[in-house]
Amino acid sequence: xxxxxxxxxxKDILSLSPDQxxxxxxxxxxxxxxxxxxxxxLHVKRARSFDEMTSISKPLREKLDGAYIINELxxxxxxxxxxxxxxxxxxxxxxxxxxxSVLMDYRHGNSxxxxxxxxxxxxxxxxxxxxxxxxxxxxxxxxxxxxYAAERDSERxxxxxxxxxxxEPLDNFDNVIAxxxxxxxxxxxxxxxxxxxxxxxxxxxxxxxxxxYNFGLTLSISLHSPDNESRSEIMxxxxxxxIDRLLRSCRDYFKKTGRRISFExxxxxxxxxxxxxxxxxxxxxxxxxxHINLIPVNSIKERDYRTDRGAVLKFRDMLEKGGLxxxxxxxLGADIDAACGQLRREYEI
Ligand code: SAH
Numbered sequence: 001x002x003x004x005x006x007x008x009x010x011k012d013i014l015s016l017s018p019d020q021x022x023x024x025x026x027x028x029x030x031x032x033x034x035x036x037x038x039x040x041x042l043h044v045k046r047a048r049s050f051d052e053m054t055s056i057s058k059p060l061r062e063k064l065d066g067a068y069i070i071n072e073l074x075x076x077x078x079x080x081x082x083x084x085x086x087x088x089x090x091x092x093x094x095x096x097x098x099x100x101s102v103l104m105d106y107r108h109g110n111s112x113x114x115x116x117x118x119x120x121x122x123x124x125x126x127x128x129x130x131x132x133x134x135x136x137x138x139x140x141x142x143x144x145x146x147x148y149a150a151e152r153d154s155e156r157x158x159x160x161x162x163x164x165x166x167x168e169p170l171d172n173f174d175n176v177i178a179x180x181x182x183x184x185x186x187x188x189x190x191x192x193x194x195x196x197x198x199x200x201x202x203x204x205x206x207x208x209x210x211x212x213y214n215f216g217l218t219l220s221i222s223l224h225s226p227d228n229e230s231r232s233e234i235m236x237x238x239x240x241x242x243i244d245r246l247l248r249s250c251r252d253y254f255k256k257t258g259r260r261i262s263f264e265x266x267x268x269x270x271x272x273x274x275x276x277x278x279x280x281x282x283x284x285x286x287x288x289x290x291h292i293n294l295i296p297v298n299s300i301k302e303r304d305y306r307t308d309r310g311a312v313l314k315f316r317d318m319l320e321k322g323g324l325x326x327x328x329x330x331x332l333g334a335d336i337d338a339a340c341g342q343l344r345r346e347y348e349i
Contacts, residue, residue, distance in 0.1 A: 007094050007139075013068035014042055014141035015178065018187050028063060036187065038064070043188035046148055048072055069094075073145040075153060079336040086333035088343075089150055093118070093142060097135055099166055100343040101146040104332050109159035114146045116176055117167025119345045122201050123236045124222070126266060127341040128300040129166040135345065137172040140179040147189065160195040164220070166343045169198050170206035180215060193217045199264065204241040207249040211256040219253055220262040220293070221246065225272045226280035234271065247284065254289055261290045264329075266297045266307075266340070273311045275318060282322030292319060295329045298339040 006012075016024065018039050025035035037055055041047040048070060050061045073091040076098060080087050085105035092098055099115040118135035120127070147158050161183070163169045169176045176198075184193050199220040200207065207219070223243075225231035232238040241249075250261045263285070267273050285292070294316055296307040312328055319326045331339050 007069045007071055010069040011067060012071050012139055012141050013038075013064075014071050014144060015139050015182075017178070017181060018185060028060070030060065034060070039187050042070065043144075043182075046152065071139065071141040071145060073142065073149045075149060078153070079338070081333045081336050081338065083335055084332050086336065086338055087150070087154060088333060088336050088338035089146070089153070091146060091149065093138075098345050099138065099142075099146070100338075100345075101150055101165055102333055102338045102343070103150050103154055103156065103158070105156075106160075110154075110156045111160040111162060112147055112150055112158045113162045113165050114143055115165035115167050115343065116143060116163055116169040116172050120167050121171065122168045124201060124341075125234045126224075126268065126297055126300070126303060126305045128302070128344045129341065131300075131302055132345055137175055138167070140175050140182055143176070143179040144182060144189070147183075158191070160197075161191065162197045162199065164197070164199040164340065166345060168201055168203065170200045170203040170210065173206055173209065177213065180213075180217070184215075197262070201235055201237045202241055202246045203237065204245050204249040207246075207253055211249075211253045214257050216257070216259065218259060218262055219250075220264055221250060222266075223263045224266050224268075226277055226284050230272060234268075243284065247288075250290070251288065261288070263290055263292045264295055265292055266295045267312045267315055268297050269306045269308045269311065271305070273308065273315050278315055278318035278322065282319060282324060285324055286322070290325065292324055292326045293329050294326060295340055296331060298331065298334060298342050300342060 021039055022032050022035040041053045047053055050065045053061055071094060075089055076092040077090040087103040089101045090098055097118045099118055102113040104111045117137050119133050120130040121134035123130050151158055180193060183189055183191050193215045197218040197220050199222060201222045224234060228238060228242050254261055294312055296312055297305045316326050316328055333339055
């Protein structure tokens with residue numbers, strides 16, 4: 001994080017990397033190992049106040065308390081699915097804004113879907129997260145905080161992470177990069193970025209930037225249509241970066257990182273589920289090292305998009321015959337509005 005962030009007049013200590021924290025603590029005239037101890041208290045022992053840091057002297061704890069804030073998220077509401085062990089958390093941020101995360105129980109472990117912004121400015125027609133517009137970017141501490149609060153509350157360990165909640169991760173680029181570094185640092189949560197998926201609506205120049213970091217994460221592209229006309233209609237971002245431009249970045253991403261791209265395709269009746277769409281998609285993706293994830297479109301009350309279940313399987317078969325690698329996403333948490341595209345920042349308690 002280049003810019004310093006003040007929260008209620010104090011510095012955001014959970015957003016600092018080990019090196020940044022070390023520099024700050026030595027400016028207090030303290031030895032370097034103190035910074036490592038404090039980092040461990042914050043990110044491993046998950047202290048929620050400086051008072052809990054009993055291996056640190058009282059005067060230093062008081063100094064820290066005067067200068068820094070431990071930016072914790074408050075669980076404002078928790079909804080548990082009766083069907084599949086999914087939990088949706090609504091968090092309140094320090095400034096009164098709200099975001100959501102979804103904890104899912106997969107055979108291979110617990111996966112958390114986190115938000116990266118308060119609201120979203122991308123305007124995808126089928127998505128609830130964008131309807132109330134954009135409020136602000138989330139800080140690294142607020143992305144980490146979603147994991148820490150969910151782990152504490154559920155007593156489950158998050159083993160994989162998807163950046164697919166509210167917001168467009170690549171529209172909050174610097175904070176997302178700082179967050180990924182913190183998440184994977186050995187002194188902290190130490191989660192391998194191979195267990196992280198980042199989903200984007202297609203900010204192509206940022207995909208090019210991300211490729212340079214070679215993080216090993218899975219890049220998911222919300223494609224949803226193989227032709228520019230219909231894609232621009234449901235995803236305004238396509239007017240900025242059309243499909244050719246986007247796929248060029250995807251091919252480069254694979255070349256630079258060796259990671260296979262995952263394309264998300266919400267199957268919408270009468271919009272993108274025809275034989276013509278399937279053929280166009282095959283023509284676009286043929287020969288590319290990628291995987292297509294078909295998502296039945298989840299309903300949101302403001303729009304009338306639907307999925308014909310039979311059409312999803314037919315569409316899958318057409319793609320498979322065309323030589324593409326396809327799966328149909330299992331929908332979790334639909335009974336608590338926790339499925340893809342159903343998260344929002346405005347709600348009624
Ligand atoms: N901004 C990012 C991540 C958030 S959305 C992105 O666009 O990828 C996570 C995924 O859910 C995206 O693939 C998105 O297109 C999809 N999605 C949004 N609304 C949906 C809906 N109503 N039904 C199914 N999937 C939806």
